[in-house]
Amino acid sequence: MSKHPLSPQGDFPAVGLGRRLAAIFYDFLLCTALLIVTTFIYKLIMMSFIGEAKLRALSESGALDGDPLLSTLLFFVLFAFFAKFWTHSGQTLGMQVWGVRVQNADGSAITLWQALLRFIVSIASWLCLGLGFIWSIFDKQKRTWHDMYSNSQLVRIPKQKK
Secondary structure (H helix, E strand, C coil): CCCCECCCCCCCCECCHHHHHHHHHHHHHHHHHHHHHHHHHHHHHHHHHHCHHHHHHHHHHCCCCCCHHHHHHHHHHHHHHHHHHHHHCCCCHHHHHCCEEEECCCCECCCHHHHHHHHHHHHHHHHCCCHHHHHHHHCCCCCCHHHHHHCCEEEECCCCCC
16 A cells, blocks of 8 residues: 655644644544444434333443443544544644644655554553653654654644635
8 A cells, every 4th residue: 555645745843742732632522522423323223223211221220331332332433533534634623723744754644554553552641641642742853652653753734825
């Protein structure tokens, strides 16, 4: 699979922690809405199979708390959200607003494998109380753990004229 170059091309500066966190917050809001809609659709489908009364009884008894099928579905939906944006344009919606792009060192889009590595390691970074993100303050190239592990970089791109 050949890498496709992202536009615009050029030598762009690395992104600092503040801009990263701003883009993450924006995407957090979008992802929250996406997960709510996904859960709603999941519950509608579940209700069509088992009925409203049975679903209500299961919910009230706590039997659906930590539903592994729903948790797995939400995990894959989140990954699909990020993977689509990162591998296609290098930018999620939050990254577009903040002028941030993920790319390879040569300016090409990252692969699906790199997107998976970024996604998994960024979760680990948060689970370590954000240490993987804070790492960018001390790294000379402003890289986080998931940047290093996926061999990708986050750069600040100039605003494109319409």
